[in-house]
Amino acid sequence: MIIDSHTHIFPPEIRSDRDSYLERDPAFRILYGSPRARLIGAGELIDQMDSSGIDCAVTFGFPWQDVDLMRRHNDYVGEAASRFKGRLLPFVCVNPVLPGAAFEVERCLAAGMKGAGEIACYDRSFGSDLSQYLLPIGSCCQSYDVPLMLHTNEEVGHQYPGKVMMPLKAMYEVVRSLPGTRFILAHWGGGLFFYELLKKEVREVLARVAYDTAASPFLYESAIYAIALRIVGPKRILFGSDYPLISPQRYFIEMEEGGLSESDMKWIKGDAAALWIGGQGAQKKA
Numbered sequence: 001m002i003i004d005s006h007t008h009i010f011p012p013e014i015r016s017d018r019d020s021y022l023e024r025d026p027a028f029r030i031l032y033g034s035p036r037a038r039l040i041g042a043g044e045l046i047d048q049m050d051s052s053g054i055d056c057a058v059t060f061g062f063p064w065q066d067v068d069l070m071r072r073h074n075d076y077v078g079e080a081a082s083r084f085k086g087r088l089l090p091f092v093c094v095n096p097v098l099p100g101a102a103f104e105v106e107r108c109l110a111a112g113m114k115g116a117g118e119i120a121c122y123d124r125s126f127g128s129d130l131s132q133y134l135l136p137i138g139s140c141c142q143s144y145d146v147p148l149m150l151h152t153n154e155e156v157g158h159q160y161p162g163k164v165m166m167p168l169k170a171m172y173e174v175v176r177s178l179p180g181t182r183f184i185l186a187h188w189g190g191g192l193f194f195y196e197l198l199k200k201e202v203r204e205v206l207a208r209v210a211y212d213t214a215a216s217p218f219l220y221e222s223a224i225y226a227i228a229l230r231i232v233g234p235k236r237i238l239f240g241s242d243y244p245l246i247s248p249q250r251y252f253i254e255m256e257e258g259g260l261s262e263s264d265m266k267w268i269k270g271d272a273a274a275l276w277i278g279g280q281g282a283q284k285k286a
Helices: 012-016 018-024 026-032 042-052 067-083 101-110 130-144 168-177 187-197 202-208 224-232 248-257 262-277
Strands: 003-008 056-060 088-092 115-119 148-150 183-185 209-212
Touching (some): 003 262, 012 018, 018 026, 042 056, 042 067, 042 088, 042 248, 056 115, 056 262, 088 101, 101 115, 115 130, 130 148, 168 187, 187 202, 187 209, 248 262
Parallel strands (some): 003 056, 056 088, 115 148, 183 209
16 A cells, blocks of 8 residues: 655635735745645545555645634545545644644544644744644644654755754654654654664654655655665655655655665555554544
8 A cells, every 4th residue: 555644735715716825824925925836625636646556645734824724724634534535644734833723633633633734834943942832732642642743844955935943952852752642754854863873862762753755856865765764764754745746756766766675665655654644543542
């Protein structure tokens, strides 16, 4: 089974009236201000999955700053998963600094969503304050035994839309503070996995972290696959396309260029996600 662990969908009213939403939300304007930045619905995602041989996809919306819009978008994602049962795994997406973010996560997980993510802020930087926003959300995910997916990015290199300061130390402290929560760090965790080569502490703390490959063709050479496999193994690397940003085929080509074995590719393309995400999100633990 091939599972795409990172896709985005938008309801029809946003797709048909993008300009008005660009005016309402500065973060949305940063990521989708360019007409080349595609907005797709659930049906288009399913069509792409069929053409690419994707069996199942994790999908989510956008971390809006408007509470009502955030809820309506999450409801669309949940309804799409019900409409395409077995094909879409819905995650609840919130802006973590928004009052009531944890309540929205609770509402959607109680309704059966399979995780929280991609949790992000695209128009502000974080420091040590990251924990105060993420701990309530992470605790909720722990209660429902579902993963928490966090947007991450590297601290060095070129600037691009949505790249904000999110210190790896702050991210690490969030993971350490939530020992019962399993994490998916998007975009290779901003390189955090390299520190699992340290001899003390880090490997144990990050044992509950998986890393997805979203946007990898834009950010890293294909050699990153072999390097990541050497450090964390195939069971903690999740193929994520960030579709519609990049097509899945580009990732599969880079995996082959990186010299991955068929066994490792099978884990990364889906087996790891099946284990990591699982199907227990609808039932709250006693």
